[in-house]
Amino acid sequence: MKRKILVSTVAAAVAMAPALSPAATTVSDGIVKLGVLTDMSGTYSDLSGPGALEATKMAVEDFVAKEKPDFKIEVISADHQNKADISANKAREWFDTAKVDAIVDLVTTSTALAVMKVANEKNRISLVNGAGSTPITNEQCNDTTVHWAYDTYALPVGTARAVVKQGGKSWYFITADYAFGHSLEKNTSDVVIKSGGKVLGSVRHPFPGSDFSSFLLSAQASGAQVIGLANAGADTINSIKQAKEFGITPKQSLAGLLMFISDVHSLGLDATQGMYLTTGFYWDRNEETRAWSKRYFERMKRMPTMAQAGDYSATYHYLKAIKAAGTDEAKAVMAKMREMPVNDFFAKNGKVRVDGRMVHDMYLAQVKKPSESKYPWDYYHIREVIPGDEAYIPLAESKCPLVKK
């Protein structure tokens, strides 16, 4: 389906008088321009989309107010429609004619990989948040990409380990039949087996699907204690809804391997209660996360997903690195981004590794019962903090060519 490419421009910053600053930053074309390239209206528009743009704008406003930079910052945006060719073309156009310095968000793996490549050729930076697959910082890593909020290694690892530890030893997978689903299933199976559980089988469903009852029936017949949902978005939502209908839950439990708070919100607690999931961010975790999230809520009327909060954090860190480096040249900025720890409401002592992965703590959450939820968006118990070094692929196992062994 054709959707009008939406381009909105926001002039977000005013330059301070350069005379006041000790050493003026030299930025190309006198302006730092961020391009938010995301899914504005499709399947992933609730988890990234307009919220990603708003979070990026908030980061710019806060940075200008707090750090008083001596350069101008501007944010533009476009809908990449989850298509690799469209996003690569848009990125090329932005780099060549619109003087964009960094691209933010990128919500499917295919678009992220396509844009990362173009950005690297043009010596510009990609701040990936919405997309999750591991090749972004593994086989296909490059030295101008940072991957921020989560990946498909960190999520299932946390969830599977915790669920096995809680006694969910036997697993059955309902897997979306494409590369993403297969890799999610494989990553999770490995962890389940390593943690002492066993995998009884799996069923692959066509993507996208709407009726999952036959697949759920197979999962039910397997007798597995845990049904792992190696799919995403609407597929996960419908699987959970129908599992409840067919009386599968609560006898067998479900593990969502890629779930966002937006999914829980749209399903409601009645259908999702008790589920385990791993997230890179939860708005109601502490004072700091609440303060920021409430500001975000004021603007979007929804609480942020980990991708949207990650967009803010990544953008802010990027701008700070420009200020510290005194230039917006990609390699110099990347060096500063790696050098400076990430300390904000999103991450504590987060670190950008050589492969581009921003390593930070992840959180194992359990969805609350409806009776435990006291106010809107009060959805998770945080059951465990998974230290960043355990959550993400260790550098020793990395296939990224930038990692020296």
Next chain:
Amino acid sequence: MDIFGIPIQALMGQLLIGLINGSFYAILSLGLAIIFGLLNIINFAHGALYMMGAFCAWIGLTWLGLNYWVALVAVPVVVGAFGMLIERTMLKHLYQLDHLYGLLLTFGLALIIEGLFRYRFGISGESYPVPELLSGGFNLGFMFLPKYRAWVVAVSLVVCFGSWFIIERTKLGSYLRAGTENPQLLQAFGINVPLMITLTYGFGVALAAFAGVLAAPVLQVNPVMGSNLIIVVFAVVVIGGMGSIMGSIVTGLGLGLIEGLTRVFYPEASAVVIFVIMGIVLLLRPAGLFGRER
């Protein structure tokens, strides 16, 4: 007992689920067949109207406090009236033109309706609860059958065969069928053909909305739920024979069963099996299984 290595219990379960899905296909393709039969319009907006039905049920429940049973009656009327408005203001100008114009117009409408809902409700959609009276289920021994799914099959069969009976066996139905054959002659007998056409379109749309209300408790109500389904439903109509009432009902149920079987033996192929059958049917019987060559 096993059949081709599949336990017979699993097979029965999957067939039953196939039948449930088949009843959705039947009710949607029936609406399309009725509309195509009389109006010669390939109603591409059918999926969007089905989605509208589901959303109207949700809106009724959440904003107005109208329960499922009220929605089951009221929503098809409201959405059907919306359909009649479309017919009066837009479609009626296209009857003399090629099929393609109607298809393009309704396709455009589908995109607009979907876009509006997406703008207002977001992509993840809303959750509609199963009505109290129909929650829970029966243990059939070989599977757990949710009461609601049993209700879906029963009510779809009643509506489908009821529609068939009205069209094929009553006087009103004979006017409709005469209208598809020779509208000028029917007009000459004093029947208000334009009104009949408007009402027929409204009825077809109401069927789509009815299916939407039926689907709301089992599927997440989201703006793209119709576009996921519409292509399959079109394949059902093509296999059954464009415009054939019985064809669309029988094919809808039959293809649901075949899809269910595919999910047992080779789940990866379950999304394409209907299109493979469509290809074969088009090669061997271009007018469809129940259609007549024109």
